[in-house]
Amino acid sequence: xxxxxxxxxxxxxxxxxxxxxxxxxxxxxxxxxxxxxxxxxxxxxxxxxxxxxxxxxxxxxxxxxxxxxxxxxxxxxxxxxxxxxxxxxxxxxxxxxxxxxxxxxxxxxxxxxxxxxxxxxxxxxxxxx
Numbered sequence: 790x791x792x793x794x795x796x797x798x799x800x801x802x803x804x805x806x807x808x809x810x811x812x813x814x815x816x817x818x819x820x821x822x823x824x825x826x827x828x829x830x831x832x833x834x835x836x837x838x839x840x841x842x843x844x845x846x847x848x849x850x851x852x853x854x855x856x857x858x859x860x861x862x863x864x865x866x867x868x869x870x871x872x873x874x875x876x877x878x879x880x881x882x883x884x885x886x887x888x889x890x891x892x893x894x895x896x897x898x899x900x901x902x903x904x905x906x907x908x909x910x911x912x913x914x915x916x917x918x
Contacts, residue, residue, distance in 0.1 A: 833894045834886070840897055841881030843904075845874075 849867070856863050 833891060836894050836897050836901070837885045837889050838882050839901065840889070841885045842878060843901075845878050845881060 852863060853867055856867070858864065859868065
Protein backbone atom coordinates (compact mmCIF):
# COMPACT_ATOMS: atom_id res chain seq x y z
CA UNK A 790 0.00 0.00 0.00
CA UNK A 791 1.04 3.56 -0.68
CA UNK A 792 1.38 5.95 2.28
CA UNK A 793 -1.81 7.78 1.29
CA UNK A 794 -3.85 4.58 1.13
CA UNK A 795 -3.32 3.77 4.79
CA UNK A 796 -6.57 3.99 6.68
CA UNK A 797 -7.26 6.06 9.74
CA UNK A 798 -8.72 3.69 12.29
CA UNK A 799 -12.45 3.90 12.90
CA UNK A 800 -13.44 6.50 10.29
CA UNK A 801 -14.45 4.18 7.45
CA UNK A 802 -16.12 1.80 9.91
CA UNK A 803 -18.20 4.66 11.30
CA UNK A 804 -19.12 5.83 7.79
CA UNK A 805 -20.32 2.36 6.83
CA UNK A 806 -22.76 2.45 9.74
CA UNK A 807 -24.44 5.62 8.40
CA UNK A 808 -27.46 4.83 6.22
CA UNK A 809 -27.18 5.85 2.57
CA UNK A 810 -23.51 6.86 2.56
CA UNK A 811 -21.84 3.76 1.13
CA UNK A 812 -24.77 2.40 -0.86
CA UNK A 813 -25.12 2.13 -4.65
CA UNK A 814 -26.50 5.21 -6.42
CA UNK A 815 -27.11 6.30 -10.01
CA UNK A 816 -26.17 9.93 -9.40
CA UNK A 817 -24.21 11.51 -12.26
CA UNK A 818 -21.65 13.19 -9.96
CA UNK A 819 -20.46 9.83 -8.67
CA UNK A 820 -19.08 8.02 -11.72
CA UNK A 821 -18.48 4.65 -10.05
CA UNK A 822 -22.05 4.46 -8.72
CA UNK A 823 -21.07 4.37 -5.06
CA UNK A 824 -18.88 6.17 -2.56
CA UNK A 825 -15.96 4.04 -1.46
CA UNK A 826 -16.05 4.39 2.33
CA UNK A 827 -12.63 2.80 2.66
CA UNK A 828 -11.18 5.63 0.53
CA UNK A 829 -12.86 8.24 2.73
CA UNK A 830 -10.95 7.00 5.74
CA UNK A 831 -7.47 7.53 4.29
CA UNK A 832 -4.88 10.27 4.68
CA UNK A 833 -5.40 11.19 1.03
CA UNK A 834 -8.94 12.27 1.89
CA UNK A 835 -7.54 14.86 4.31
CA UNK A 836 -5.43 16.39 1.54
CA UNK A 837 -8.38 16.35 -0.86
CA UNK A 838 -10.50 18.26 1.66
CA UNK A 839 -7.80 20.75 2.65
CA UNK A 840 -6.78 21.65 -0.92
CA UNK A 841 -9.91 23.64 -1.91
CA UNK A 842 -10.06 25.24 1.54
CA UNK A 843 -6.46 26.44 1.19
CA UNK A 844 -7.11 27.74 -2.33
CA UNK A 845 -10.22 29.59 -1.12
CA UNK A 846 -8.39 31.34 1.71
CA UNK A 847 -5.42 32.15 -0.53
CA UNK A 848 -7.79 33.84 -3.00
CA UNK A 849 -9.57 35.66 -0.19
CA UNK A 850 -6.26 36.97 1.14
CA UNK A 851 -5.27 38.17 -2.34
CA UNK A 852 -8.60 39.95 -2.74
CA UNK A 853 -8.15 41.69 0.63
CA UNK A 854 -4.70 43.13 -0.09
CA UNK A 855 -4.62 46.87 0.68
CA UNK A 856 -8.11 47.05 2.23
CA UNK A 857 -7.76 49.70 4.94
CA UNK A 858 -11.27 50.08 6.37
CA UNK A 859 -14.74 48.63 6.26
CA UNK A 860 -15.75 51.42 3.88
CA UNK A 861 -13.55 50.01 1.11
CA UNK A 862 -15.45 48.58 -1.85
CA UNK A 863 -13.98 45.09 -1.24
CA UNK A 864 -14.69 45.02 2.51
CA UNK A 865 -18.19 43.49 2.15
CA UNK A 866 -16.57 40.45 0.53
CA UNK A 867 -14.70 39.81 3.78
CA UNK A 868 -17.52 40.79 6.13
CA UNK A 869 -20.50 39.40 4.27
CA UNK A 870 -21.62 36.92 1.62
CA UNK A 871 -21.35 34.08 4.13
CA UNK A 872 -23.80 31.81 2.35
CA UNK A 873 -21.91 32.16 -0.94
CA UNK A 874 -18.55 31.60 0.71
CA UNK A 875 -19.80 28.44 2.42
CA UNK A 876 -21.31 27.17 -0.83
CA UNK A 877 -18.08 27.82 -2.73
CA UNK A 878 -15.99 25.94 -0.15
CA UNK A 879 -18.46 23.02 0.04
CA UNK A 880 -18.62 22.77 -3.77
CA UNK A 881 -14.82 22.85 -3.93
CA UNK A 882 -14.50 20.08 -1.35
CA UNK A 883 -17.05 17.90 -3.15
CA UNK A 884 -15.35 18.46 -6.52
CA UNK A 885 -11.94 17.75 -5.01
CA UNK A 886 -13.03 14.52 -3.34
CA UNK A 887 -14.79 13.22 -6.44
CA UNK A 888 -12.48 14.42 -9.22
CA UNK A 889 -8.94 14.93 -7.88
CA UNK A 890 -6.52 12.20 -9.04
CA UNK A 891 -4.68 10.26 -6.36
CA UNK A 892 -1.23 11.05 -7.80
CA UNK A 893 -1.75 14.71 -6.87
CA UNK A 894 -1.41 13.86 -3.18
CA UNK A 895 2.37 13.80 -2.89
CA UNK A 896 3.05 17.21 -4.53
CA UNK A 897 0.24 18.74 -2.50
CA UNK A 898 1.67 17.20 0.67
CA UNK A 899 5.07 18.84 0.00
CA UNK A 900 3.42 22.21 -0.68
CA UNK A 901 1.34 21.85 2.49
CA UNK A 902 4.44 21.08 4.56
CA UNK A 903 6.27 24.13 3.24
CA UNK A 904 3.40 26.53 3.92
CA UNK A 905 2.69 24.95 7.32
CA UNK A 906 6.32 25.57 8.27
CA UNK A 907 6.07 29.21 7.11
CA UNK A 908 2.82 29.62 9.05
CA UNK A 909 4.37 28.25 12.23
CA UNK A 910 7.35 30.61 11.86
CA UNK A 911 5.05 33.61 11.43
CA UNK A 912 2.99 32.56 14.45
CA UNK A 913 6.17 32.13 16.49
CA UNK A 914 7.35 35.61 15.54
CA UNK A 915 3.97 37.08 16.46
CA UNK A 916 3.95 35.24 19.78
CA UNK A 917 7.46 36.35 20.73
CA UNK A 918 6.95 39.91 19.52
